[in-house]
Amino acid sequence: MTTKILALTNALGSLIRFVLLLGQxxxxxxxxxLLEGVDLQALLGDKAFDADWLKQRLLAQGCQVVIATSPPN
Structure with a gap:
């Protein structure tokens, strides 16, 4: 069995909150x-977080969203 950890940190990398998920x-x-009750100002995530519903929700709250994607071939 595997486990995933989602972590929310502040700008200095200090842990604010985490959520454990089943690895699958x-x-x-x-x-x-993870985001419940948090006033998020920016989200820096990898391509796993590249979902329209998430980006639209955060942008509507005034959050800056940066999603890292794979470089073009």
Whole structure:
């Protein structure tokens, strides 16, 4: 059995909150719990967090969203 850890940190990298998921779950399944009640100013994530619903929700709250993607071939 594997486990995934979603972590929310501040700009200095200090842990604010974390969520444990079963390893066979997609990272986005823990986002509602991770972001609940948090006034997020920026999200820096990898391509696993490149979901329209998440970006639209955060942009509507005034959050800056940066999603790292794979470089073009």
């Amino acid at each position: 779950r997609h990272d986005l399944q823990g986002m509602d719990r």
